[in-house]
Amino acid sequence: MVFIYDSGYLYRYVDSAELCFVLKNGIVYSTKNPKGTYWTTLFTDSALIARNWLAIDKREFFRIGGFRLVDIDPRHIKYSGIVKPSGKFKGGAIEILIDIPIPIISIYDMTRGRQIGSYMDISDPTLCR
Numbered sequence: 001m002v003f004i005y006d007s008g009y010l011y012r013y014v015d016s017a018e019l020c021f022v023l024k025n026g027i028v029y030s031t032k033n034p035k036g037t038y039w040t041t042l043f044t045d046s047a048l049i050a051r052n053w054l055a056i057d058k059r060e061f062f063r064i065g066g067f068r069l070v071d072i073d074p075r076h077i078k079y080s081g082i083v084k085p086s087g088k089f090k091g092g093a094i095e096i097l098i099d100i101p102i103p104i105i106s107i108y109d110m111t112r113g114r115q116i117g118s119y120m121d122i123s124d125p126t127l128c129r
Helices: 016-025 047-054
Strands: 009-014 037-040 062-068 077-082 094-098 107-109 114-118
Touching: 009 016, 016 062
Parallel strands: none
Antiparallel strands: 009 037, 009 062, 037 094, 062 107, 077 094, 107 114
């Protein structure tokens, strides 16, 4: 198990519907939040830790990233704070709102505990049919 609270890199943990959007478009960009997309510096390969620290209430989800936080122009960082507790989840991870699309780097299946590729090389073609 790996757990790094503040890795210095940005990651996004997404459900299968958002993963399919990302794979189709090659970028991470929120279509539901006009202010931008939330990212975190939390890095883990444990679905349990990610759910708890990020207050994720999804059965199946994936980690996308990472890219260095220092490479983001500060003008595009619209908010930085801490994930609030939600229901049975404690929250507490760092969250950062970025207002620009980000090309994806790699994808990790949190439920099955395996790297599944990147935008250019998806090792599991059954993900988004």
